Amino acid sequence: MRRLLRANLIILLILPVIFAIQSYAAEPLKPDNLEIQRGQFIAEHGSFLSPAWKGETWERLKATSKPLPDEVLNSKPVSQNDQALIRYGLHPAPFSNNNLPMGLRPAWTRDGRMKGLQIDCLLCHGGSIAGKSYVGLGNSTLDMVTFLNAMTRAENRPPPILTFNLNSSRGTVNAGQLSIVLFSLRNTDLSFVTVPLKLESNLPEQDVPAWWNIARKSTIYIDGRTSGESSRSIMQFYLPELTEDQFASYEPAFKDLLAYIRDLKPPKYPFPIDRAKADEGQQIFEKTCSKCHGTYGENSSYPDQVIDLSVIGTDPARAKGVSDKSIDHYNATWFGKVHAVDKTVPLGYQAPPLDGVWATAPYLHNGSVPTVYDLLNSSGRPARFLRHATTGVENFDPLHLGWKVRRLKPEDPVKFKDSFQTRSIFDNSRYGLGNQGHTFGDRLTEAQRFQVIEYLKTL
Template identity: 35%
Template sequence: MRFFWFILGLAALAACQRYSTLPGTATDNDWKVKPLPASPQQMDGDPEAGYAFIGGGSYIGSGVPFEMMKKRLSGTTDTVLRRGGVNANLPYPVSAFEAAKGGTLVMNGNCFTCHAGEVNGQIVPGLGNSFSDYQKSFKPMGKVIRVGVDFKYKKDEPEWEAYEDFSRYFNAMAPYIQTNQPGANPAFRLAEACMRHRDPVDLTYREAPNYDMMDYTIATDVPPLWHVKKKNALYYNGIGRGDFTKLLFQASVLGIPDSTAAREAINGFKDVLAWLQTLEPPAYPGPVDQALAAEGQVVFEKNCSKCHGTYGNEETYPNKLVSLALVKTDPMYANYAKNSGIVEWYNSSWFAQSEPKSYFAPELGYVAPPLDGIWATAPYLHNGSVPTVAALLDSKNRPDIWARSGDSRDYDHEKLGWAYTELDKAKGDWAFDTNRPGYSNEGHEFGDKLSVGERTAVIEYLKTL
């Protein structure tokens, strides 16, 4: 049952030549750090409407006929988002809505599939879901759902029409999102796989792909949504520029029929953007040594604030992109995004060619993120390869292969992150292997120069953010 909801929740997720090998590791930028410029944003939305829309809106466009699933929903209650209406009896990562085509009620995933995470036993809307698992193939499930719809509905019935777009894009993306790490999220690959079958002008379905894709699935950790209000660009490599409403609603590419439906979704995401302006991280739930935290603030502001900003009454965030040559973290994701065929497609498409415009500007680097709520956002680095802040600040003590229990209450308050066990080889449901391509735990060695006492103080300070 849980796997079924997870499959439906895929809708919440994000090369000029076909790769026969993995992408290169180019780091030869002529820059080390560069600021990311701000773009005008639509800031006239309604936060309450945005919260309702992101949890129950029709922005995915199509899905599985709701009538098919009624019996499976018996006894279900949404205790996380506390929605009303038909969604009151659906799990929080799933929404029922009227399909763009067919005019009938369908069910699909929503943004909270990936953007409601669990920590300390609590599910937090806006926190990245680090407990998702995309290691199983989704192709069999797609076939099962298709067989069920074909058996129950004829092709001239509205339920089949409402399901058709979702079916096309689900089948298109399923081969490209299977990962080899637990918790890693293939949102970029999902968007890439769906957009390769969309006409760039009107976003209608194309049978022939627009570009090729690498066979290997590269995935990332999921950043918290409360950081959006501070950012001038989205995604770990800062590729997402321009209007955020279009960048935020890209999960829609899994099921919307065309650009007409996309324009309707944009209106809803103006409200979502307004809700994100109000979103705050959860407070650290344990005691804090305030004297030690004050010492840590001094160390942090001297050594870390230039890239990660300052916090308190007068907050600052510099929006800096740090080159691969300087940060030295795993380069595959940045290299892959820079060479993907989705970049040229996106910049020639409805997204970039109609108002309000968004565009892709890939760089060989990663954004130094804000650190609000950092205690809740383990694991760390863009690929989720480091389980705790203590290991992030001391690169020599990062585990090569580590496993967590899968219980969000299994938290290390001293090291600030997931309690973990070091392993000789990856085994078990939640084992993370940093030796696999794209998931190295190297780089970000800036904390190595600090003393043990300074790192301890910084960790205590970070609990207050």
């Protein structure tokens, strides 16, 4: 495995030298800048797993992908390449990525040659909005299981059988249960088990949060139980392969990655803002919302609080789905040695910072609410809707702030002709996907809601 990373490590070792030379001529770089620059390199190019697919498989999948139905494309001509991106919910990379979409990257063979493809953090943590891709924007269109299966089938291999629901439709993903399953295959010394452990957790699918949110939080993850300093926690997805020694030797790279993530800034709202209306919205926000979500701009503050389930009232499955047994197991491994998961935090959800919130629809930890307007008016939230097919301006709703979705009526089908549309159904009756709770906007008048929305565009 050490060979696997050799090329990357060499570049990592050289990077500081390059920056040191550059800084000679320009402004001197602070040491923390080096961490961030190395972290960005890891985010965009780091490769820690052996190949899952052959190098040409994405090209083959693109060439053989079924065209999308006309109603999805609004009869616009869309290239074969873009159709494949839309079908699987992938986005062009905003950095040089060997002509691959964000989330796919070259992997290394065991003898150190660059060969084959592998997925990476940006499959879930890279997205696009209004025609621009961003590292760190949660991917709101990904159909992960369909994508993984299609890649594997394109090599004439049968897709693996999963023992849990990775995602029931596009846009949400069960990263939490994936981690639990990976931990169930390791003993506390990280040796592989002979029989999977019963860790008794049942986590639901979730919306992927924006990476730039962690800058103001002292913890990571929506339940506020994991230290924001835990570079080990973000290495969980390498459990299929790495040994404890390898984890330890790659940890410095993940410290740098965390420093980079912590330094990310949200994109600015790209459309006009009515400043007078936004100022009125700010006053309402500071009276009604700031005690949980903090203040913004100069002298900003952030309370960094987990709100009890009984107060927030949103779907409890994510908070209740983690068993003490899984936490104890995690804490007994290398992962929990420096920063243990804190079981004493009351069950609830962290009120996230709302920086760049215009770009992160759908809302709530499970993505059950398509716009901020729906969030602020709980009685009008759709129970079932067809998710936005693309992330272009044509599907962005600047009035209600979020995605334009097609609300489904009870008599509307549960299945459409093209599986793309069936997999676009968000159904709030599924486990963990309830759209209840967070009723703090219900008492606002319509005019006040639109003022708050205008203010949120400025964050």
